Amino acid sequence: xNTKRDPIRYLGEEYQRLAEEGLTWEPRELQGAxxxxxxxxxxxxxxxxxxNYLNLSTHPNVVEAMVRATEKYGxxxxxxxxxxxxxxLHRKLDRRLAxxxxxxxxxxxxxxxxxxxGVVAQLAGEGDLYVSDExxxxxxxxxxxxxxxxxxxxxxxxxxxxxxxxxxAETHQPAYQHIWIxxxxxxxxxxxxxxxxEIADIAAEHGAGVYVDDAHGEGVLGEGGRGIVNHFDLTRxxxxxxMGTFSxxxxxxxxxxxxxxxxxxxxxxxxxxxxxSGALPPSVAAATIAAIxxxxxxxxxxERVWKNREYFLQEMKSLGFDTGHSETPIVPIMCGESKxxxxxxxxxxxxxxxxxxxxxxxxxxxxxRIRVQLCSEHTQxxxxxxxxxxxxxxxxxxxx
Ligand SMILES: *Cc1c(COP(=O)(O)O)cnc(C)c1O
Numbered sequence: 001x002n003t004k005r006d007p008i009r010y011l012g013e014e015y016q017r018l019a020e021e022g023l024t025w026e027p028r029e030l031q032g033a034x035x036x037x038x039x040x041x042x043x044x045x046x047x048x049x050x051x052n053y054l055n056l057s058t059h060p061n062v063v064e065a066m067v068r069a070t071e072k073y074g075x076x077x078x079x080x081x082x083x084x085x086x087x088x089l090h091r092k093l094d095r096r097l098a099x100x101x102x103x104x105x106x107x108x109x110x111x112x113x114x115x116x117x118g119v120v121a122q123l124a125g126e127g128d129l130y131v132s133d134e135x136x137x138x139x140x141x142x143x144x145x146x147x148x149x150x151x152x153x154x155x156x157x158x159x160x161x162x163x164x165x166x167x168x169a170e171t172h173q174p175a176y177q178h179i180w181i182x183x184x185x186x187x188x189x190x191x192x193x194x195x196x197x198e199i200a201d202i203a204a205e206h207g208a209g210v211y212v213d214d215a216h217g218e219g220v221l222g223e224g225g226r227g228i229v230n231h232f233d234l235t236r237x238x239x240x241x242x243m244g245t246f247s248x249x250x251x252x253x254x255x256x257x258x259x260x261x262x263x264x265x266x267x268x269x270x271x272x273x274x275x276x277s278g279a280l281p282p283s284v285a286a287a288t289i290a291a292i293x294x295x296x297x298x299x300x301x302x303e304r305v306w307k308n309r310e311y312f313l314q315e316m317k318s319l320g321f322d323t324g325h326s327e328t329p330i331v332p333i334m335c336g337e338s339k340x341x342x343x344x345x346x347x348x349x350x351x352x353x354x355x356x357x358x359x360x361x362x363x364x365x366x367x368x369r370i371r372v373q374l375c376s377e378h379t380q381x382x383x384x385x386x387x388x389x390x391x392x393x394x395x396x397x398x399x400x
Contacts, residue, residue: 022338022339022342022359023359023360023361028040028041028354029041033057033058034047034050034052034057034058034251035047035055035058035377036055036375036377036378036379036382037382038354040354043352044352045349045352045353045354046352046353046354046378046382046385046386047354047375048353048354048355048372048373048374048378048386049354049355049356049371049372049373050373050375051216051247051248051249051373052248052249052251052375053219053220053248053249053305053329053373053374053375053376054219054225054249054251054294054295054301054302054305054375054376055251055301055375055376055377056219056249056250056251056252056291056294056295056301057251057252058251059251059290059291059294061290061293061294062251062252062287062290062291062294063287064290065283065286065287065289065290066283066284066286066287066290067283068286069089069282069283069285069286069287070281070282070283073087073089073281073282073283073286074282075281075283076278076281077090077278077279077280077281077282079278079279080274080275080276080277080278080279081274081279082268082274082275082276085278085279086279087279087282087285089282089285089286089289090108090279090280090282090285092285092289093108093285093288093289094106094107094108094256096289096292097256097258097288097292098258100226100292100295100296101226101227101229101230101242101258102226102230103236103242103258103259104236104259104260104261105258105259105260105261105263105264105265106256106257106258106264107256107257107258107264107267107268107274108246108254108255108256108280108285108288109254109255109256109257109271109273109274110253110254110255110273110277110278110279110280111245111247111253111254111255112139112213112215112243112244112245112246112247112254112255113139113255114139114255114273114274114277115139115243115244115245115255115256115257115271115273116137116139116140116142116143116213116243116255117139117142117143117146117273118143118267118271118272118273118274119143119211119241119243119257119267119271120139120140120143120144120146120147120182120211121143121144121146121147121271121272122147122266122267122270122271123178123180123209123211123241124147124149124178124179124180125147125148125149126148126149127149127174127176127177127178128147128149128150128176128177128178128179128180129149129150129151129152129169129172129176129178129179129180130144130147130149130150130151130152130179130180130182131151131152131153131154131162131165131166131169131179131180131181131182131208132144132151132152132153132154132181132182132183133153133154133156133157133182133183133184133187133194134153134154134155134156135156135184135187135189135190136182136183136184136213137184137188137213137215139213140182140184140213144182150172150176152165152168152169156187157192157194157195159195159198159199159202162181162199162202163202166179166181166202166205166206166208169206170206178208178209179203179206179207179208179209180208180209180210180211181199181202181203181208181209181210181211182211182212182213183196183199183210183211183212183213184212184213184215184216185212185213185214185215185216185217185221185227185228186214186215186216186217186220186221186228186327186328186330187216188215188216188330189330189332189358189362189363189369189371190324190325190326190330190332191216191324191325191326191327191328191329191330191331191332191371192324192325192326192327192328193217193221193228193327193328194212194228196210196212196228196229196232196234196239197232197234197238200234200238200239203238204238209240209241210238210239210240210241211240211241211242211243212228212229212239212241212242212243213243213244214227214228214229214242214243214244215243215244215245215248216248216328216330217231217244217328218244218245218248218249218250219248219249219250219295219302219305220249220302220305220306220328220329221328223299224295224296224299224302225249225295225299225301225302227242227244228242229242236259236260239259240259240260240263241257241258241259241263242257242258242259243255243256243257243258244256244258246284246288246291249295250288250291250292251291252284252287252288252291253280253284254280254284254285254288301376301377302376304376304377305329305374305375305376306329308329308374308375308376308378308383309328309329309331309374311380311383312331312372312374312383312386312387313326313331315383315387316331316333316387316390319387319390319391319394319400320394320400321333321334321390321394321399321400322334324369329373329374329375330371330372330373331371331372331373331374332358332369332370332371332372333369333370333371333372333390334367334369335357335368335369335370335399336366336367336368337366337368338357338359338360338365338368340368340397340399341357341358341359341368341369341370342357342359342368343393343397344357344370344390344393344394344397344399345357345370347389347392347393347396347397348370348386348389348390348393351388351389351392351393352385352389353385353386353389353390355370355371355372356370356371357369357370358370358371372386
């Protein structure tokens with residue numbers, strides 16, 4: 001009998017180690033709907049850390065579509081989309097999303113994570129190469145890990161470094177069959193944008209594919225929130241694969257892959273997360289279709305989220321806060337040490353703000369921050385209250 005091995009003890013030890021380093025993640029409890037002001041851990045607080053950029057999760061049309069579809073189609077799809085769960089609503093969502101995105105084709109998945117993991121795992125394999133931004137989302141990283149493709153990582157947003165790696169790739173023997181450049185569109189911790197037009201140019205020179213993760217760009221960037229490909233006025237011949245999520249600006253849950261017919265047909269037949277896992281409830285598809293319609297009919301929501309972002313950013317800057325490299329409604333408040341970010345988050349929580357400290361290992365050591373995310377339905381009064389709380393907290397802990 002091997003008494004050294006123990007299947008459970010190390011789990012507790014690992015948790016203890018994380019706790020000692022102050023790295024455990026303990027989410028607060030949301031006790032009602034996700035709104036600009038929500039009940040969290042028993043208190044009404046201004047929520048500045050939700051991905052619900054357009055506040056569509058509580059939009060009456062979206063909620064009604066979900067309830068109605070549940071009544072008609074039941075609670076679950078009964079199967080994977082690939083078997084017996086591909087309802088008319090799932091197919092309609094594919095078509096409506098492709099129209100919204102102005103893409104030849106879209107395929108919806110259960111989550112954005114599963115889209116990346118399933119698709120990236122199949123696009124490239126042995127004899128191929130992925131070239132990836134160093135700050136790409138974990139779901140892309142996991143997808144790449146599932147392949148036998150080579151991986152080259154370029155410095156964050158550094159197109160010279162990318163060009164250099166691509167030149168180097170040309171000398172590889174035997175020649176790579178396929179090369180994909182993969183990038184987040186909006187980087188979630190800094191709120192900065194990928195230099196997608198330059199990336200597309202470099203890719204075109206080498207016959208490489210471009211895969212962009214638009215999770216934080218949809219609903220925010222481009223005409224009426226159509227996303228980053230629209231924002232930069234790029235074509236589907238320049239950006240070959242665009243993925244996104246319905247869990248952020250769309251306010252619900254789900255993921256998608258958009259691009260050519262060849263791309264979505266390939267994904268449908270190869271991505272194991274699509275083939276081997278249960279379909280989204282039909283009601284979720286119906287609600288997402290309703291959310292697309294709200295985006296089309298109420299483009300002022302997108303304008304409001306940008307107006308709120310401009311106001312908050314300028315006020316925070318004028319107070320002396322370092323807001324990093326934000327180019328979107330994600331506004332980091334740079335704090336340096338993890339302790340400082342935690343202190344500031346605790347202080348403003350007492351003042352009625354819900355924000356999250358983002359610390360190592362989510363960001364590099366010494367780059368801890370509070371990540372603020374603005375929504376379209378935050379009022380000016382709520383933003384002023386938030387700014388005042390940050391001002392007091394920032395002064396109290398000596399950050400400004
Ligand atoms: C949130 C996010 C995802 C995952 O999307 P889900 O639909 O929530 O699984 C993927 N990529 C990026 C960049 C994200 O921010």
